[in-house]
Amino acid sequence: MLRVRNLSVGYGAEPVLEGIDLEVKTGEFASLIGPSGSGKTSVLRAVTRLLQPLAGSIELDLEPNDIGFLFQDDALLPWRTARQNVALGLRIRGNAVKEAENVADHWLGRLGLGVFGDRYPRQLSGGQRKRVAIAQVLALRPKLLLMDEPFASLDAIVRTRITQELLAWVEQEHMAVLLVTHDLEEAISVSDVVYVLSQGPRAGIRARHEIPIPRPRNLLETRRDPCFAPLLTTLWDDLSAASVTDDSTQ
Numbered sequence: 001m002l003r004v005r006n007l008s009v010g011y012g013a014e015p016v017l018e019g020i021d022l023e024v025k026t027g028e029f030a031s032l033i034g035p036s037g038s039g040k041t042s043v044l045r046a047v048t049r050l051l052q053p054l055a056g057s058i059e060l061d062l063e064p065n066d067i068g069f070l071f072q073d074d075a076l077l078p079w080r081t082a083r084q085n086v087a088l089g090l091r092i093r094g095n096a097v098k099e100a101e102n103v104a105d106h107w108l109g110r111l112g113l114g115v116f117g118d119r120y121p122r123q124l125s126g127g128q129r130k131r132v133a134i135a136q137v138l139a140l141r142p143k144l145l146l147m148d149e150p151f152a153s154l155d156a157i158v159r160t161r162i163t164q165e166l167l168a169w170v171e172q173e174h175m176a177v178l179l180v181t182h183d184l185e186e187a188i189s190v191s192d193v194v195y196v197l198s199q200g201p202r203a204g205i206r207a208r209h210e211i212p213i214p215r216p217r218n219l220l221e222t223r224r225d226p227c228f229a230p231l232l233t234t235l236w237d238d239l240s241a242a243s244v245t246d247d248s249t250q
C-alpha cells in the first residue's frame, strides 16, 4: 500500500534522513519510532508530498482521497461547529450540505459526541476535540491513516481511552496505518511492525521488529503479553545504540 525506498529527505542540500526503506501493507499497523529531532515528521511530510525527497522513491498504491491524516495539533476550524468541522472534508469532496452533515452526525454519535454537534471547538475539552478530529478522518473512510504523535497533548487517562477506541476502529475497518511516535510502549501495543529510526544527522532505519501480539488487542492487556517486556528492552537498546554511535562521532 505504501512503499518507501532509499528515501533521503532534507531542508537544504544536507539530508536529515538517508536511505530510509519502509513498507506498510494493506491492513497493517506500522509505527516509526525515534528520538525527537530524528526526522519522523519529515518522513510523513515526504509521504504526503509536502516535502520533495532528495533521493529515493515513495510508491502509494491508492488514490489521494484514500489517505487520512491525524496530526498532533488538531486542525479544527474555530469558527465552525463540531458538525461543520466533520462535514468539511465531505463538502470538499462534493457532498451536499445536508448529506455531509448527516454523515458527520453519524460519526460524532459513534465517537460518543452525538450531543456536541452544535458546539464550537473552544467549547470542547482537549479529549473531545481529539474525538472530533478522529470523526473528521473516519468520516472520509481512509484506507491508509497517517498519524504524527496524535495524542501527545492529552493526559494519560484520556490518551489511553482514545488510543484504544482508535485501535478498535482501525482493526474493524481493516485500515493500514503509519504512526509516528516517540512512545515505545504505545508503538508495541498498537503495531504489527515497528521501525526504529536512529538519531540524526543523516538518520536511517536502525531496526525493524514484528510484534506478534494477537488481534483484536486491548491496549492494557498487551502489556501483559509475554513478548511485551523483551520487545521494550530491544527497542530501548536500539535507540540507545543509536545515541551512543552519535556521541562517538562528535
Ligand SMILES: Nc1ncnc2c1ncn2[C@@H]1O[C@H](COP(=O)(O)OP(=O)(O)O)[C@@H](O)[C@H]1O
Pocket (backbone or CB within 6 Å): 011, 016, 034, 035, 036, 037, 038, 039, 040, 041, 042, 043, 200
Ligand atoms: N522546516 C525546516 N527547516 C529546516 N530544518 C528543519 C525543518 N523542519 C525540521 N527540520 C530539522 O530536521 C530534523 C528532523 O525534524 P523532524 O522531522 O521534525 O523530527 P521529529 O519529528 O523526529 O522530531 C531536525 O533536526 C529539525 O531541526
Ligand SMILES: [Mg+2]
Pocket (backbone or CB within 6 Å): 040, 041, 042, 148
Ligand atoms: Mg515530529
